[in-house]
Amino acid sequence: MxxxxxxxxxxxxxxxxxxxxxxxxxxxRGYKPRAGNGYWYDQDDYRRAVENGRLYGKDAKRIAAASPGDVRPEAINPVHRLWLPTPGRGKGPLGRDGRRFIMDRVTLEGATHYVVNGDVEVPPAAERAFPLSDAPVVDTLPELNDLMAELHAPALADLGDAITAxxxxxxxxxxxxxxxxxxxxxxxxxxxxxxxxxxxxxxxxxxxxxxxxxxxxxxxxxxxxxxxxxxxxxxxxxxxxxxxxxxxxxxxxxxxxxxxxxxxxxxxx
CATH class of the missing domain: 3.40.50 (Rossmann fold)
Structure with missing residues (x-):
């Protein structure tokens, strides 16, 4: 089923x-393959996760908690995006008016990867919480698309295989x-x-x-x-x-x- x-x-x-x-x-078990939250609108959820050196949102947390067994949000949500409102600015790398992504967390084969938007200042708490010094930084949509093919797509494919099984x-x-x-x-x-x-x-x-x-x-x-x-x-x-x-x-x-x-x-x- x-x-x-x-x-x-x-x-x-x-x-x-x-x-x-x-x-x-x-x-x-429930799954939330892709999720995101806003640095401004979901500040409480962001702070709770970042204080533990993790990046996930309330939806994945609620679904993981409701699922049978001991389930971590990252196990059911391999791709999570942190957004930042950008009032008065044009479309960002993802073609969305009014907001830009700050960073992505991608969980692939048990390892956690981060992708950072070079056109947005990462919040200080996130810089302290995550190993971003070695994370790839993207400035253009083609760069982001290349990284999504390398990281995001395989992570989602792996989850799809797990769900199929x-x-x-x-x-x-x-x-x-x-x-x-x-x-x-x-x-x-x-x-x-x-x-x-x-x-x-x-x-x-x-x-x-x-x-x-x-x-x-x-x-x-x-x-x-x-x-x-x-x-x-x-x-x-x-x-x-x-x-x-x-x-x-x-x-x-x-x-x-x-x-x-x-x-x-x-x-x-």
């Missing part, structure tokens, strides 16, 4: 709350990206947004990702959820209840509140 959870909005879609409740429901897994995407692993074909897909979850057949969803990747919308390696699901009819659409922060922290409460959505998702398998 392989399940995929995606978000229909770029931020605050509710993916991780849905994922952790689903983990509680079915009792299998398991009988069951739950994979959560990031932002509003349709698939965090290009070769991953789930059995069923939940597309989550505030107040709604739409359920799709996994194989049909994967085929739509391939179609969308060659469309005028994208033509890139990453497809947006909206461009994939416009090619599909959902198997079911379920209303999601609003939950307080205390309720979101109690996985059994989330599992009960989203029971209808989980039932619909599992019925597709």
């Amino acid at each position: 392989k399940l995929l959870v995606c978000g229909a909005s770029e931020v605050d879609a509710g993916k991780t709350t849905f994922t952790t409740g689903l983990i509680d429901r079915v009792g299998v 398991r009988d069951s897994a739950i994979v959560e995407s990031y932002s509003d990206i349709a698939r965090p692993l290009s070769a991953f074909v789930p059995d069923a897909v939940a597309v989550v947004e505030p107040r709604r979850c739409r359920i799709y057949d996994g194989e049909r969803y994967a085929k739509s990702c391939e179609v969308a990747s060659g469309s005028a919308h994208e033509g890139r390696l990453e497809e947006r959820v909206e461009h994939v699901i416009e090619l599909l009819e959902p198997r079911e659409s379920v209303t999601l209840a609003a939950l307080s922060s205390d309720e979101r922290d109690d996985l059994s409460v989330v599992a009960d509140a989203y029971e209808d959505a989980y039932d619909a998702l599992l019925a597709v398998i």
